[in-house]
Amino acid sequence: MRGLKSCAGCGRPSEVLLRGLCPECFDKRHGVVEGLPRELAVDVCTSCGRIRVGHRWLYYRTPEEGVGLILSSIAYKPVHPVEQVVLEGWSLETSLDWRTRVRLRLKASHQGLAFNVSRSIVLRLNPSTCPLCIVKRSGEYDTLVQVRGAAAEDTVERVLNTLDPKEAPVDVIPVRGGVDVYFHHRGAAARFVSRLGSIARVKVSRIVYEHVGTSSMGKRRSRKTIVVRLEGASQRGER
Ligand SMILES: [Zn+2]
């Protein structure tokens, strides 16, 4: 066993010393995690119920799952010389509501030794409308690509990562058996489908046009739905 040194702050012996301080004193003076807000506003779509986590709008089955999604999306940045901070667990300090206080249990590490710190954060729900509900309501989306088959979610994610942000879909929604990808413009949808075909074997199984009224220019407007089946990985491999 190695001898314990004493903390320069409180004098107590401590196995972990950060700039001469025990984790508790270091946390009091410098903080262990950087830039963690006291309050976090979370956009929630009042129409479909999804919450915005980073740039994505996600469904959740229970409010607790929603809280978990939000908390695990936060970047827990360690304060030097702390090397890593990860979320180990959390508990509600107030009941789930528009403002909910949550206690975070964080595990920090320094030179192979771990210690815990805790933080409290308020999650404030901010009523909003997600992009999909906006376009659905206004009838402005143009093409829906329904990707179906095994590994649809992963394959779509890989394709989206290679797309020009200008070509990004309005929304991507996991559904039973695959993913629904909504596009504003037909051209972007076509490029998405062809990109999909370059990394996976795909079969376009159905194209449906649906008339959705008349545009302000007096033209008949239609909406297109393309069903794409994934039939395993491409023999050509990744590009
Ligand atoms: Zn101390």
Ligand SMILES: [Zn+2]
């Ligand atoms: Zn919505």
